[in-house]
Amino acid sequence: LHQPEKAQESVLAEELVPGRTLLAKAGLSRNGDAEIERRVAAERAAGHKLLSENGFLRLLGLMKAPEASSLSRQSLIEQSRLSGAELDLLSLFDAFEHDAEPYSFRDLILARKYAGLVAGGATWGAIARSVHRSGPVASLTAKSLNVGSQHGRADAIYLEGGQSELDGQLLFDLGSAGSAGDDTLEELFAEAEAAEEGGDHDRAAALYQRCLAIDPSDAIAAFNRANCLRAGGHAADAAHDYINAIKLDPAFVEAWFNLAGLMSEQGREASARRHLQKAIALDKNYADPVFNLARLEFDAGDLPEARRLWVRYLELDAESEWSRMAAKGVQFVDLQLARTAG
Template sequence: MTAPAGAIFGTIGALAAFPLRLAAREVARQHGELRRGVTRRTTHVVFGRALLVKAGLTKTGDVEIERRVAAERGAGRALLSENGFLRLLGLMKAPEASSLSRQSLIDQSRLPGADLDLLSLFDAFEHDSEPYSFRDLILARKYAGLVAGGATWGAIARSVHRSGPVASLTAKSLAVGSAFGRPDAIYLDGGESELDGQLLFDLGASDDDPLEELFADAEAAEQGGDHDGAAALYQRCLAIDPGDPIAAFNRANCLRAGGHPAEAAHDYARAIKLDPAFVEAWFNLAGLMSEEGKTASARRHLRKAIALDSNYADPVFNLARLEFDAGELLEARRLWARYLELDSESEWAGVAARGVQFVDMQLAKSAG
């Protein structure tokens, strides 16, 4: 099996099973792209298992994973587990023959569908998606019992990957650790031993790990509002990997939010130089130029963003507003009408509709 030509893969969380640089090399050989993070061009999202480890350190970590999974699925992107990604690239052999559908597994195991999907996404089964195998059914029944006992999908997935090969769990008895003071852990044989031991894949063994940790820390700082700290961390990422356009883009966003427009413009330009089709970078650079009063540059950058992605509604709206301010009423009307084709329900759609009405009234007055 090979990846579809032209596929754009984005990773969320560090890969535990395979160095990112080697995966990127193989994806490129198969005429695709692999980047950290997700952009509008991303077609496939790979959820790295190291994300589970970080999620286990906070009370809301698993909830954040669920939110991100729902967002990427809602955006229409294909979601892949690490194993699913490696199988797609032909770097991992497919497990035994399988014939069970997702719904059949749910019906026979009583495992909630949402938990099944998340456990599959983090390789808690032999198969990362349907069709599933009989071994997967055995595992699903065990996991369903753990969920009924109060375990979360995240606790199960983290414990599973401390145990060794997933298939080895089919012959073992599992129990939630609540009775032993560890509700976040899964125990073997009635609590006699915790399901831990060596990690299935040693997260510290990858050459990419320092960079992956830095990138994850930078994202966390950015999400927490520490823009200067995040910018410094993204700069360290770029020192290690100068060719990462997403690190440059994210740093630009942090610099812009932190009140450093000149440096932000430099890093947006850097991201665009590294990836000329990076539409979000063109859009954000246009926004920065508009804030700086450089409307001619802003209009050029917005037109470029629209040329790259004609279904990206935000630059259409912003360009309409700039054209209106410049007195180009017909062009503003055309763009607002186009925006309404892309978005007819949001608050901004109401603004666009009123813009069209206003221009029509002005044109009617002129004609009268």
């Protein structure tokens, strides 16, 4: 068994590990990526489980697993607009923090960026090869990337503003002097995240605002700033930034959910209800807005609707403390409805 980073295809029982050497060689051939797609489909049809290199190393205990995550594959597809095939192939070649579901919020940020590149003409293979020349995958969450067609080249990807180009093999040129603006953005974003994690919400909000000044199209920075403003007691400004995040990315389900929570805190139940319903419509497997909407309907006296929503929540989450509360809610409504019928 060869080391995964050197092997083109390694075997562990019924598990296969397509190596990055295979990916790199595919970039030298016109139909290389299509051949990988064919081989991956054939192995899966044969009942083999495919692991990424990082997944293989984690299986052997040689690599630490990333932070806890909760996003399903379907949720990532719906929220990012990547196709299932693109998501699976990018995961197989470690273009995300996690190599399989459940994915993290950072993975969602990356998926949205990759979807933008695909929409601009990039292929999954070009993106995957680029990622492995860029350093840690997480560092890309703070970078803005564009396909080079706007610069007259369809076979290149540029950092925001065109300061730094990806070469003919679509490899990120992140170390050049021309990428200083993006380095500044990445450093600012990381500093903002650290301040947020440390509870310094006012400073974090100011840093996220600087990120937005550099890249006004960054829905993630707007969302994070809104969270910091909300935590710091600046409700009106927080609402403005949640709305800004939604304008930048109408499918940003967490922004709809958090805006609903803010509206609920302010006693604006009708607005909270609309935003929760939107979040549920965007991601039918996102349990939290279902629970909160059930609670709103219960408080409004619509017991049958509250019961329906709590039952739905239990279908999505049967293990947590919230599920126990939902089960008690169903029992309570059943008792109330039985008394009314009697």
